[in-house]
Amino acid sequence: MGKFYDSVPVSAIVRIRDMMYTVKDPFRLDQGDVSFDAPDTFKQAVAKAMVDNRTHYLPTQGIPPLRKAFAEKMRKKNGIPIESDDEILVTNGGTHGLFSVFQALLEPGDEVIVPDPEWPPTMAMIQAAGGKPVQVPLREDLRFRWNLDEVEKAITPKTRVLYLNSPNNPSGGVLTREDVEQLAAIAKKHDLWVVSDEAYEDVVYRGEHFSIASLPGMYDRTIPVYTLSKSYAITGVRVGYFAIKDKALRNRALKIVLYTTSNVSSIAQYGAVGAMEGSQQCIADFKTELLFRRDMFYKGLEEAAPGFFSGTPPDGAFYAFVKINPEAAKNAGITGESLSWATAEYLIKNARIGCVPGVDFGPNSEGYIRFCTCRSREELNGALASMKEALSRVAAR
Ligand code: PLP
Numbered sequence: 038m039g040k041f042y043d044s045v046p047v048s049a050i051v052r053i054r055d056m057m058y059t060v061k062d063p064f065r066l067d068q069g070d071v072s073f074d075a076p077d078t079f080k081q082a083v084a085k086a087m088v089d090n091r092t093h094y095l096p097t098q099g100i101p102p103l104r105k106a107f108a109e110k111m112r113k114k115n116g117i118p119i120e121s122d123d124e125i126l127v128t129n130g131g132t133h134g135l136f137s138v139f140q141a142l143l144e145p146g147d148e149v150i151v152p153d154p155e156w157p158p159t160m161a162m163i164q165a166a167g168g169k170p171v172q173v174p175l176r177e178d179l180r181f182r183w184n185l186d187e188v189e190k191a192i193t194p195k196t197r198v199l200y201l202n203s204p205n206n207p208s209g210g211v212l213t214r215e216d217v218e219q220l221a222a223i224a225k226k227h228d229l230w231v232v233s234d235e236a237y238e239d240v241v242y243r244g245e246h247f248s249i250a251s252l253p254g255m256y257d258r259t260i261p262v263y264t265l266s267k268s269y270a271i272t273g274v275r276v277g278y279f280a281i282k283d284k285a286l287r288n289r290a291l292k293i294v295l296y297t298t299s300n301v302s303s304i305a306q307y308g309a310v311g312a313m314e315g316s317q318q319c320i321a322d323f324k325t326e327l328l329f330r331r332d333m334f335y336k337g338l339e340e341a342a343p344g345f346f347s348g349t350p351p352d353g354a355f356y357a358f359v360k361i362n363p364e365a366a367k368n369a370g371i372t373g374e375s376l377s378w379a380t381a382e383y384l385i386k387n388a389r390i391g392c393v394p395g396v397d398f399g400p401n402s403e404g405y406i407r408f409c410t411c412r413s414r415e416e417l418n419g420a421l422a423s424m425k426e427a428l429s430r431v432a433a434r
Pocket of ligand 1: 069129130131133149156202206234236263264265266267272276277421
């Protein structure tokens, strides 16, 4: 590979994360990092693992009680016909799960259908595996869902994988049951694999989360990928998992996991067992609070930046992916080759607000900007006040 990696892009998310360390008193609305405490069941299990000296090498695929808990959860909550715990692999967060899956699945030149907008590491990880992401626009007038005719038109003889991400980061678009059924039919018709990134399975405000792997026959060709990062507010702990029915493919993925991590941190895995086996009330509470923050932020945006951004609150996930009004931006002196980059840089420099330019999520998403609404109420309100002040300074000029 070597120099091949020079051609893999670095996401603006990474560049902005660096930039934010140079900003004093920043509002970290660039980070999809939920500002809640981790569940007590997780913390207690971590403490116990330390006391019990759980500090040694573990099986590469993950510890048996954790794989058992994940298999049970996938069967009961997601309706996926997991036959054996052997089908589960524990990973270093969802990111490592997706990385391993794409490395195991793709041959050079294979095409992968991806939404536009999409969380940028997806495209980079496909490229890192020698594949080619083919982005198909999510339509804002369809509540950021695909027009499925456009998906089918994008399929070529080289297409190998259909990547689904519902709820979608950044737009919050949620596929309906009908969408998922039609996508399953498309995957079967064109003999495609499906990688189903369900990182936001617990954050749906309208409609329902529905895994394509639960449809008859679909788990044979679908790799559902999950993470504990968001649902349990443990992004830094790095625990994720996926299931693969096909043994040969699973063995390939196992090697990637072995050679990239040996095993996921022992302490993190024992903590995750605590989170999975304890009360799940935290997930319902988390969703209620995120819904409040979503509505608070959209309302606040109208007041802080009237006429500057437009968009309706999303159906899922915890981002505000809003359209920038080019005229309003021009009046504020925001100019540049990329409107979304110029706006992001303006907000970072003048209002200390971390945010991510739409163009990072795909070419069709230029002109949008992403704010994370999973930050604390105080931080969101602080960012809104700072935005209002920065924009009123411009108006007073
Ligand atoms: N998939 C999507 C769409 C995401 O937005 C994220 C995180 O932001 C992930 C996967 C993986 O997250 P993690 O590696 O923290 O589990």
